[in-house]
Amino acid sequence: MMNDDDYYDESFLRKLFLTGINTRDPKARRQALDVICSVVETWKDALDLDDEAEQASDLLTRYLPTIVRWKTACPFKDVRAKCKEIVESLEGKAIKVPQLRHPGASAFIPESEVISVDTDDEGTRDLFIEAYLVDNRVSNMIRLMGYHPRYLVSFLQFHVYMMHQDGPLPVHLRHYIAILAAARHRCTYLISLCEANFLAYGGDPIWLEDPLRAPKKIRALNHINMILAHQPWLIKPDNIKDLLQPSSDSWSLSELTHALVILAHYHSLAGFALGCGLNPEIDSREGHVVSSPFSSESNSPPVATPRVATEPSSRSSQCEENDDDDDERSPVFASVTFQSVMEKLKQIENNPDDFDFEEPSTEELEKQFETETLASAELGDPHPVATGASYVSPRIAKYVEDPEFEHEDFAKRGDFSGVSTFRVQDFSWEDQGYSLANRLFPDIGQLLDDKFKLIVDLTYRTFGTNVEIDTTMFRSAIWNYIHCIKGIFHDDYNYGEVNKMLHRDIKKYIRNVTCFPERTIVNDFNLFLAGFHYTEKVHVNLLLLEARLQAELLYALRAIMRYMT
Missing domain, CATH: 1.20.58 (Methane Monooxygenase Hydroxylase; Chain G, domain 1)
Structure with missing residues (x-):
């Protein structure tokens, strides 16, 4: 009663x-x-x-x-x-009843194309129920992931375990750490969700009002959060040592591992949210307006003007760009690029002898890698004039330490940094990262490994309207290009395949979403492989999410191992 x-x-x-x-x-x-x-x-x-x-x-x-x-x-x-x-x-x-400020799950994808919460597909609907039972919502993010049910199964298993089940960190603290991670990319969508969960699990509202009043132990994560998000090659064993120094504010190794996985996960998730233009949930502060009740004639909220998924709202596709960029951002150019990649995939499958698959020497692979990192640096910053790279809204600024610090291309790191190429043959996910993660945070390594393997292998053998197309080389090029951007060299990958599969405009989109997701605009999404269905574009963004996540974890776990030895 x-x-x-x-x-x-x-x-x-x-x-x-x-x-x-x-x-x-x-x-x-x-x-x-x-x-x-x-x-x-x-x-x-x-x-x-x-x-x-x-x-x-x-x-x-x-x-x-x-x-x-x-x-x-x-x-x-x-x-x-x-x-x-x-x-x-x-x-x-x-x-007065709240009304949606931005109708639809995504500003980039028509609502009619997004899977409904009450979908007739029993398997997907059951996944939506599972997500709801944990987070009290079927979020816009989960609805887009619903395009790919096999991936969503693996994602939910990992996400629920990391954020809600037994682990080194209390649940409210996990969501606060996630806020700090999402803030590095100005991702108000994730920040709002995590703030709500933080409060729901008993977090102190004062931490949200003034992060300087959060415990010193939490604030100590700010530096490693910053470099992990933008320049992970700067992480050193000393960064780990500083956080583990015995004191009342120190971290245990298992707690720190848990925190680092959350940080890397939410950095990557921010890229997915912004890269797919996710609209705010209606119960977030950005998601609704309160005005007159809906009339009896219409239960639909007013249609919002199309927007970009970034701050400030003045950012638009009317950016000052050079002539080459204008050409690449045209629908005609995007269509030609799509056709070119598709034809190349068909040729590789039908006439493999026409392509040079001779195994390059290690020296040749290293030259290809260096060439690719330099070429990536020459792509430039996305929309640098219109967006105001260092802008941080007051809503987010309180969570961000040193907002001027952002992605700097690995090729431009300079000799003074003392940073060399990360060689996977010396520290790989399969041989070292997986087992170390599992040892410090039981089962997390297995859940991550399942997710990595699934997204790398996930295929429907389609490419736009074309069917029975082997996209293995295309998917592999995306994964390895992201690792290349992050300074990670695979000695068993032929980097010549990157240029065969990824035209310059495709590389720009991948780099932008991976490194500067907060600047993604609707034109970027629309013109990226213009022949792709929306489900395929979401598929690519999931590849970007997981490749970046693994890259950040490799740097973090290598630093932990070096500290331990």
Whole structure:
């Protein structure tokens, strides 16, 4: 039984709205929905009481966006129906109801092309339910990943284990570390999700208002977060040693490993979110506006003007670029590039003898690698004039230490850095990284390895409208090009294949999303391999996510191993 105090008790309300309907049991959901209805009715009636109106209004403002989200984005039909009733009852009392600021899951992909939460595909719908039961939502990010159910299975297993199940770090702290990681790329989408989870799991709101009031132990991660995100080759054993120095604010090795995996995961996830133009969730502060209730004639929120998935909002495709860039950003050029790659894949499969597959010497491979890193550096910064590279909004600035520090091409690191090429034959994921991660954070290495292998091998043998196409060489070129950008050399990969598979405009997109995702605009996404279906473009962005994640983990784990020895 509820008592009168429960209607205004923060702890009770947080638990009710976080986990109340997170169950497959219809009876338990119905009971929780009845309680939510009772709570909302109490708040609604209290608006007419002078001594309770302000508090009731504040609670409605805070929790009503969640109910509106459940109305359309909950995988359980009974929840959607009940929440619709609640919203309509509020509209009938002329209470202002939150409306989507940016309709659709993505600013880059039409909503009609995105998989619905109540999809008819039973397997995908069940995955959406699994995601909902953990995070209390089927996020826009999960909906896009739903294009690739096999990947989503592996992603959820890893993500749930790392962020919610037993581990070295408490759950609220994991989400705060994720905020710091997402902030490096100004990714308000992930920041908002992680702030909500941080509070839901008992985090101190003061840390969000003023990160300088977070414990010194957490703030000590800022430097390694910065270099891991933008120039991971700068990570040294001393960075690990400093964090492990015995003190009241020191980290244990298992805690630090957990934290580093979270940082690398959310750096890469920010690239995916921004590279796919994810729109804010309606219950985030950026995701809704509060105005007049929807009219009875239309239950649809107003259509927002197409935007770019980046800050500030003034950034647009009207960037000052040179003539070569203008050519590459034209639909005609993009179409020619797509056709060229597709024809090359067909030729390789049908006439492999026409291509030179002779194994280059190690010296030749190293020259190819150096040539590729130099060529990557010459691609330049994406949209440097229009975007304002160092801009950080006040919403994010509080989380970011040294916002001027960003990606610098590995080829430009200079002799003074003392940084040499990362050679996988000396420290690889398969031989050292996997086992070390598993030893310091049990099972995480296996979950990561499963995810890496799955995305590398994932194929539908399509290339746009073309079917039965072997895309192995194309996918391998993307993976190895990202590692090349990050200064990682594979002595068993022929870097000549990168130029065969990836035209300059494709390389630019890959580099931009991997290194400067906050500057991605809709034109970048639309013109990148213009013949691709949306599901294929999301597939490429998943490859970028995982290749970058592995690259960052290689640098971090190598530094840990060197510290330990």
